[in-house]
Amino acid sequence: MGGEITLGHYLVLSGALFLIGLAGVVLRRSLLVVMMSLELLLNAANLALVAVGRFQGIPDPQVAVFFVITVAAAEAALGLAILVAIFRIKKTTAADQMASLRF
Amino acid sequence: MEQIFFWILAAGLLISAVTVVAVRNPVTNAVCLVSTLVFQAALFITLEATFLAAVQVIVYAGAVMVLFLFVIMLLDVRVEVLGKFSWPKIAGVGLVLVLALVGLPKLSSAFPFAGEVLHWGRAKVPGTAQDLGHLLFSAYGPLFLTTGVLLLVATVGVVVLCRRDTEA
Numbered sequence: 580m581g582g583e584i585t586l587g588h589y590l591v592l593s594g595a596l597f598l599i600g601l602a603g604v605v606l607r608r609s610l611l612v613v614m615m616s617l618e619l620l621l622n623a624a625n626l627a628l629v630a631v632g633r634f635q636g637i638p639d640p641q642v643a644v645f646f647v648i649t650v651a652a653a654e655a656a657l658g659l660a661i662l663v664a665i666f667r668i669k670k671t672t673a674a675d676q677m678a679s680l681r682f
Numbered sequence: 683m684e685q686i687f688f689w690i691l692a693a694g695l696l697i698s699a700v701t702v703v704a705v706r707n708p709v710t711n712a713v714c715l716v717s718t719l720v721f722q723a724a725l726f727i728t729l730e731a732t733f734l735a736a737v738q739v740i741v742y743a744g745a746v747m748v749l750f751l752f753v754i755m756l757l758d759v760r761v762e763v764l765g766k767f768s769w770p771k772i773a774g775v776g777l778v779l780v781l782a783l784v785g786l787p788k789l790s791s792a793f794p795f796a797g798e799v800l801h802w803g804r805a806k807v808p809g810t811a812q813d814l815g816h817l818l819f820s821a822y823g824p825l826f827l828t829t830g831v832l833l834l835v836a837t838v839g840v841v842v843l844c845r846r847d848t849e850a
Binding site: 582583587588590599602625629630632644646651652 | 692733734741754778783787791793822836
């Protein structure tokens, strides 16, 4: 199984997770799934931050990840609220149905 | 030992992440996202960031995902219909994926300290709540307070956005 685990392994894993999330953001039409993919992107960044902090011996990245998780929670709450507000008017969550700025 | 855990957790993380993106039933997406977040928390533990692992499970897999499931229930969304396949889009994403899969290992091995080997119990940073708390309330104190304001603003914003206009 390819020898010892290094920082590089974690960085590649984080990059792969980021790519999967990016594909979700670009390809999916349901705004709910797009928001879930955004969470994947944030998690990929978190993983890279914690890994680098662990191997370099600096605790500050962990604090950054703490703040990222907080902001992600706020972002999810606000995004879902906007989604609910749009759904009340449009009766859909498909991103390509939202082509106009005013309803 | 480190190898076994890393490969199992990495495979689980990637498989559940792919399921989040690929499956068309929103409830399945949400449940797979929960498993992705739990796998990520386990990876945090392999990196000896125990406090963050706990926060990840409590805040992300707990609170945020419950929010997602609530909204899925509230909106009563159906299984997403397949749209027209736009080939340029899919070709573009495929090209980026292939290039990235080739380039990622090279890119990350160019990173300084990329070859450093993981040994459990030899972390130079203690990831306990105590140590993070010291940092949060000393060096990052103002930022911590700002986060409180951010959460307050988000709460007010959500209430305003989701209010039904009774008088209008």
